[in-house]
Amino acid sequence: MQKEPNHELKVWASRGCIHLFLLTFGFIMLFPFIYMILASLKNNQDFASNPRRLLPFTQLDTDFQDTQVPLYSFDVNGSKRDAVIASGDDDRIDFGYLTTRAALESELKNDSHANARRRPEVYLALPIGWVTSDGTEIELDKSAGTEIILNRTDTKIELTDRNNRTNEFTTYSFAMDGQPQSTTLTLYDITVPLFAYSGGQRKGDEWVLVNTGREETLLDKEGNDRGYLVFELRSEESVQELLMASNSTVTAFVDPENIDFVVYTTPVETVKAAEKVEFQLKNYDTVLGRGEDQSLKLDRPLVNTILVTISVVLGQIVTSVFGGYAFSRIDFRGRDTLFLAYLGSIMIPFVVLIVPMYKLMVAIEWNDRIVSLIVPWIFSAYGTFLMRQFFVTFPKEIEEAALLDGCSRLRILWRVFVPLSTPVIATQAIFTFLYAWNSFIWPLVIISTNNKDNHVLTLSLITLSNIHADKPNLVLTGAAVMILPPILVFILAQKYFVEGITSSGLKG
């Protein structure tokens, strides 16, 4: 009796394990569908995000200087700030990448064009030109002797790089030619510099960078001369000579509500867009032909597929019910031989028939026509077999009594057998539905690529994925249009699926 709680715990634990296992597997089975639905509601730009996410995000826009511009999100001093790209030319800074002579030389040996931006040997990146807000330009690179003074401040800022690593960075205040600039500078990442404003204060270590105005010539891989500007970096302990390997531009981002808040960053791709979750239902409009892009619409193929599927299902049920009834309830000579031949035909794969069927369709001019997807498919040996297996189980008395009463066979079939066979008819209808809806190789062969009016969904989806190869959201929307109806039918009629598989499958 004392062991009871322990035992109960064990049962619960094992049950939990089973559920965990089943849930994991269920997730694997459902993941592509979840992805399909969520991705079909995404923006086209939302696919390469890092980290990957399933929910559809949209970049936020804001009104800035009377235009709609995208909004970006920054982490400054631990708090989140949104900013937009400042529109004026003033808001860009040229800056140079400085590196040691040795690093640059080894770089030139490997690469004909030294692209110091990518190299970890880059020592320092600093602004070399500055455009003030009133338009006067201070040129750094040409005038020898210009000094840039960097002072380490107490402010730390946290930044996230493109690999999604968050780091804290020391900021430096920044003075040029003795004039303190209203900018704080952060040695963000050696390869990806970022400058952030915070109204600098002089404090701590002081570094001085001097443009010597000298130019040094190095030989590149092809033996061409290349000139590089020489800077001197002076701290309290040392003086170091650096060469400017390359220069480029940083972009300024401003808070639309408070223009004084500026964030400088480069390259722009490292900036995280300000986003919110938004479901792009318009993808469905586009794919179904109600959007601006009319290049490929799935609405006509959808109607075609529905027409084909309904016709095939109805036709197959009628012929199968008649055939199944005759094979099971009416005894005549030759019936069983015929039935055996029928059963045998199930074994023959469709691929054997594909060439002659194509030839037949061409001969009777049904190729490229929707009728070729319907009429040849309304005769089903498998459906007939399924019906026969079900009808055989009925007691013989039902018929004998009805026949004595003078009922015709048709009447018996319609009044007695059909109402009693709804489960098996439903099963057959569902499997035929799936077969017709999902069929691919036959439409591919018989409907030509150019005849878009007669395409069914499977064909159009292939075309869609070719045309919109660069728009995965639209391709997946198309896939959803194709896949969701069968899933809906499956959810509504689950028990017939299981019955169908278990009853027919194992007997075959």
Add this chain to the structure above:
Amino acid sequence: MKERKNLPLAIPASIVLNIATIVISVLLALSIFDLDEFYALGDTVQYFVGGIALVPAVAAAAAVILLIMKNPNGRFLSLALHFLGMIAASIYLLHIWGVFTGFDAIAGALYENSAWLWGLVIAYALYWFAGRLDNSKPLSSRIEMIAVGIGMLALIGLLFFGGILEATADILGKYGQLETWVVTALMVIFGIVAYGILTLGEYFGETTDQRTAWQGWLMLSPNIIGFTIFFAGPLLLSLYLSFTDSVGVKEPNFIGLDNYSQALSLQFKTQGENDQYAQDALDAGYRVLETVKVGDKTTVIGAKDVYFWISLRNTFMFCLMLIPLATIPALLLAVVLSSKIPGMKIYRAAFFLPSVAAVVGIALIWRIALYSSSIGFINYALTEFTRFLNDTFGTSFADTEIGWLSDTRYMMFSMVLMAAWQVVGFNMVLFLAGIQGIPNDLYEAAQVDGANQLNQFRFITLPQLRPTTFFVIVTTIINGLQVFNEPFVLFRGAAFPDEVRTAVLNLYLRGFQDILFGYSSALAWMLFAIIFVVTLIQFRLNRDKTA
């Protein structure tokens, strides 16, 4: 039974109609023989079809004689002929009316007026709702009436705006031609006379057996006609084409077994010292399939059609990898689910879901969501995992971007994995049914003997499931041998890589890209032979089990 004195009108009518049938079928046969070109199918098919067109003439002649002799078989023969005549005439009439090709227009009309379809949907929903209410209440019947009204209205709107009037006018316009009148008249006459003959059961002294027989054949007739036209006919044609050199719209020539020998020809040669390349060792017409090096001797295997052997190897590889991936998880899941845990139906539905979706759609999803080397989740997970390992343990595993669909080493596996994912739920349901069929007292006895769960699985479930397992594996093989959609959609591009060229894909490309219809048919028959052998093994083993 009293014999009637005067001859029923139907008998002379039938005799006349049979004579007409003879005339028509002879004329038809002659016109077929007379054709210069028979749909690029060759003289043999032309004579065969023409010969078939003569069969009704012979049968009708026999029927006339038998009818005059008052033989009951004459009645049946006439009945069959008139019935088939009526069917043939009505099919031809539908053709003249343009009903078959009119499906395109129907689809177009549905598309243009799809708004009316919503009326039908609403009507159905209402009707369904009314059926759920208490039947005796007047409200229920009123809603039902409204539903029927809406449905009728929507149907009328759909038909009217969809162009039923134009369609009718179009059909009536066809009656400006004599042909239409003739065919319509033939259909009606065939029908009336067939009915007239049918009612003469008493006159011919019909037995119950005979009555049952014609009823049976009548009910089977749609199936038999459909199967003759769309199954048996094409099957024969396929067999014939596989012995010809049919290419495109060229008249085919009979070439015997050449297609088969072209596909099956293999050559084993040792690469001599004079042969710079492996190709040099082979005879003309052969291409290198494989080179095998044993010691310093290099054996070159050449084939006339390299693609055939490659596709065969790929297909076998596919099946071989698919079987464990598609059955073992299915069995495991079925065993777990059969232990009556709560939520079993939901799990079952979730696992089964992939099997109802189209492979085309599935493959597109997998191509983007999972297999894409840049935005796919498999590579993303691998990247994150390697980074996690490197960050936590200080290792330095390289993060390799695997080209699931572009690297030839992974292509086949990618295909198999997706196929297995799709079929595993289906197989699981089969296993579940099998497990439910195991008698419970076996387990009870085992429990009394103190067997644990694992032993119960090993010594009861597994052996008892043998037929099911066998069935599942055979189904998997048969479907795997016919794999087409997966490689087609996953690797669609400028050209399909050799690594994913499966048998059916090869057959399709041969038939509809290279338009080698004859050769493609031969490939199909060889694939069928393989499938047939697998099925035969299944039957044999199944019989052994039941015997």
